[in-house]
Amino acid sequence: LSAGNPKPLPLYLDGSDINTASAAEGGVQKSLADFQMKERDLIVENLPDEVIELGKKLPVQIRKQFVSLMEAWSAQSKVLYNPKARFIDYVIPGIIGLILQLLTVTLMACTIARERESGTLYQLMVTSLKRGEIVIGKILPYLGVSVVLIAVITLVAGFHFHVHFYQPPALMLICLLFLLCSLGLGLLISAFSKTQTQAIQFSVFFLLPVFVLSGAFAPLEQLPKAIQYLSEIFPLTHFCRAFRLVNMYHASASFYLVDLRFRAAWPSSVVARQRPPRNV
Structure with missing residues (x-):
């Protein structure tokens, strides 16, 4: 994340129970979105006023962090035991x-x-x-x-x-x-x-x-x-x-x-x- 290259988190689901697996996947996606919002707000609050005013002069490392935080985080799910979700x-x-x-x-x-x-x-x-x-x-x-x-x-x-x-x-x-x-x-x-x-x-x-x-x-x-x-x-x-x-x-x-x-x-x-x- 610090390098500005967030990777999808691996998520393994038990496909034997489709309803529970779908609910678990939705809960994980929501948790990732909430965590992303909190991290973005925390970085913005810690930035000096001068940096906010001079956004174009932001350091490259901070700029990469902003880019990674603005991109939606996701979980790459893989269904086990019932891949076709039947x-x-x-x-x-x-x-x-x-x-x-x-x-x-x-x-x-x-x-x-x-x-x-x-x-x-x-x-x-x-x-x-x-x-x-x-x-x-x-x-x-x-x-x-x-x-x-x-x-x-x-x-x-x-x-x-x-x-x-x-x-x-x-x-x-x-x-x-x-x-x-x-x-x-x-x-x-x-x-x-x-x-x-x-x-x-x-x-x-x-x-x-x-x-x-x-x-x-x-x-x-x-x-x-x-x-x-x-x-x-x-x-x-x-x-x-x-x-x-x-x-x-x-x-x-x-x-x-x-x-x-x-x-x-x-x-x-x-x-x-x-x-x-x-x-x-």
Whole structure:
């Protein structure tokens, strides 16, 4: 700056969140403009009266400082992790998680409730099948349908919205664990539901806050701290975080291992504790 040759300041932005990155860039530009005005006013105040009156006789060094201060300072920004600033790349995990959890939780919760209403659940209980076999038999059909649904969503996202998926094996593992969490949650809701209507009501009661507080469509950092801690109990929060770490940040497994462990614990605990209700 003293040499009269100001250079743009390098600014690196996290493109995974376009809204926050744009706000940060605007804030930096405003801070540079405010700092430039203060520096210009400070130099003008410190100039002697004779120098102000005889502007043409200003020393070369001071003249260079004036030139640099009159030029607008700028920050040369570089967007990382999402160079094209595409919002669809950020929300695609939320869209996948929203569709999968909405269908799997609701359908799984209604399955046991429907059989309880029709009396077929009692017929299953008097057979030689074990509790775990009954639970697995209820989960597998919806698991297969959900896998097909994931394939359809990824094909639409890839060919229509031009979303690139990195490390497909890791993404499939993340989706599979999330599916097991959602199916286990549906079984848990069905244990408290005596009718299909109750199952749907309980599912909606749980899913509505999950979609808002899980960070599927907006960064969790914008929420209060208490809400951020609460969101950690939702499987969708860990799904979106792990999916973005792999697909946008190209992170290794060590960065999202905690999220994988959390989602692996959900279905394991539900299947281990789930018992077909006896009061049918």
